[in-house]
Amino acid sequence: MELSLQELKKELAGEIIGHSIHYFQEIGSTNDEACRLGREGAPEGTVVVVNSQSAGKGRLQRSWFSPPGCNIYTSVILRPEFNPADAPQITIMAGLAAAQMIETYCPRKTRIKWPNDILLHGKKVCGILAQMQAGADKIDFVVLGIGINVNIAADEFPPEIKNIATSIAAQTGVFQSRQDLLINLYKNLSKWYKTLTSNGFEIIRQEWLKMASLTGCEIQVKFRDEIIKGKALTIDERGALVMSDSKGKTVKILAGDASIMKEN
Ligand code: BTN
Numbered sequence: 001m002e003l004s005l006q007e008l009k010k011e012l013a014g015e016i017i018g019h020s021i022h023y024f025q026e027i028g029s030t031n032d033e034a035c036r037l038g039r040e041g042a043p044e045g046t047v048v049v050v051n052s053q054s055a056g057k058g059r060l061q062r063s064w065f066s067p068p069g070c071n072i073y074t075s076v077i078l079r080p081e082f083n084p085a086d087a088p089q090i091t092i093m094a095g096l097a098a099a100q101m102i103e104t105y106c107p108r109k110t111r112i113k114w115p116n117d118i119l120l121h122g123k124k125v126c127g128i129l130a131q132m133q134a135g136a137d138k139i140d141f142v143v144l145g146i147g148i149n150v151n152i153a154a155d156e157f158p159p160e161i162k163n164i165a166t167s168i169a170a171q172t173g174v175f176q177s178r179q180d181l182l183i184n185l186y187k188n189l190s191k192w193y194k195t196l197t198s199n200g201f202e203i204i205r206q207e208w209l210k211m212a213s214l215t216g217c218e219i220q221v222k223f224r225d226e227i228i229k230g231k232a233l234t235i236d237e238r239g240a241l242v243m244s245d246s247k248g249k250t251v252k253i254l255a256g257d258a259s260i261m262k263e264n
Contacts, residue, residue: 003051003179011183016193017076018186020046026068028055031129031145034075038133038141044079045190049182056147059129060257064147065158071167072148072178076189079141080197084134087142088239088254089201091116091130094144096208097189098126102148103211104184105168105176111213114232114241114258118148119213123166125149146185151175205235216264219243223256232258 005023012018020043027033030048032055037046050073056064066073080090095116102118102125103110111119118126129145149167157165169175196204209215214232221228221241230245240252 003049003182007179008049008183012186015045015186016190017045018047018183018190019043022046022048024048024050026050026052026054029053029057029145030073030075031057031131031143034077034143034145035131035133038077038143042077044077044141046077047074047186049074057129057145058127058147064127064129065161065165066147067152067156070149070151070156070178072146072150072182072185074182074185075143075145076186077141077143078193080139080193082139083137084132084139086201086238087130087132087134087139088115089196089204090142090144091128092201092208092235092239093192093196093204094128094130094146094189096204096211097192098128098146098148098185099211100207101181101184101188102126102168105174105181106172109171110211112208112211113213114235115239115255120166120168120171122213124164125166125168125171144189148181148185150178150181201237201239205237205239209234214241214258214260217260218262218264219258219260221253221256221258223253228253228256229261 027050034048052068053066056066058064099112099118109120116128126148131143133140151169152167154170219232230243233242240254
């Protein structure tokens with residue numbers, strides 16, 4: 001079913017996130033468009049949502065498979081009055097909001113893999129790409145780009161991601177309304193963003209840890225050419241991954257790609 005801009009506007013009136021909606025049938029990347037709007041001064045809570053992307057972007061210079069008619073591709077502009085060093089808290093908050101929303105459609109199956117991949121039975125159903133424009137001590141804006149595989153069939157993924165990607169429908173056998181999911185996503189993001197800005201990060205950290213997939217596992221984290229191996233312990237007050245490395249030393253990691261070597 002097509003997304004209805006009119007319905008979205010009605011449902012999201014008065015919410016922090018989604019009070020201003022830019023909808024397109026197709027665009028290169030919603031993150032590029034949201035960054036452009038951010039530089040032009042678009043207010044906090046402005047969202048870009050599309051039916052398909054011709055150049056969807058993933059983390060670490062990857063692409064994001066974005067066919068029409070089946071999934072969610074959206075970017076949200078936020079302007080938190082944070083120190084740029086605390087920006088990872090925002091991506092952790094977004095991962096929690098998206099994971100909890102997905103969990104309502106896939107009870108007891110949803111996990112978050114640091115920093116913010118959402119997994120169903122170990123396969124990726126949702127990815128988040130955060131981009132930031134900031135000065136030395138003030139964030140100008142953050143763009144949270146969220147892609148959720150909703151109704152795409154397992155055999156529609158390209159061969160290179162077939163074994164690692166999934167969708168809500170592929171896992172549950174039930175097609176969902178993208179419209180409903182999108183509204184629930186924006187509402188849950190509004191709720192947790194309000195919590196973060198009014199009450200701080202700790203409650204989000206605790207809730208996030210309840211859904212975390214890595215804690216206690218032997219993992220390896222890759223960033224650029226470096227690989228760190230060890231045991232995942234927790235995330236800290238900034239959202240960094242805390243692990244004990246192979247020599248038992250505690251290390252904190254702010255960015256990278258984690259994979260499980262041995263479950264706990
Ligand atoms: C990841 O690699 O896990 C992040 C994927 C993020 C994909 C979304 S889809 C909407 C938004 N626009 C983009 O170009 N990317 C993000």
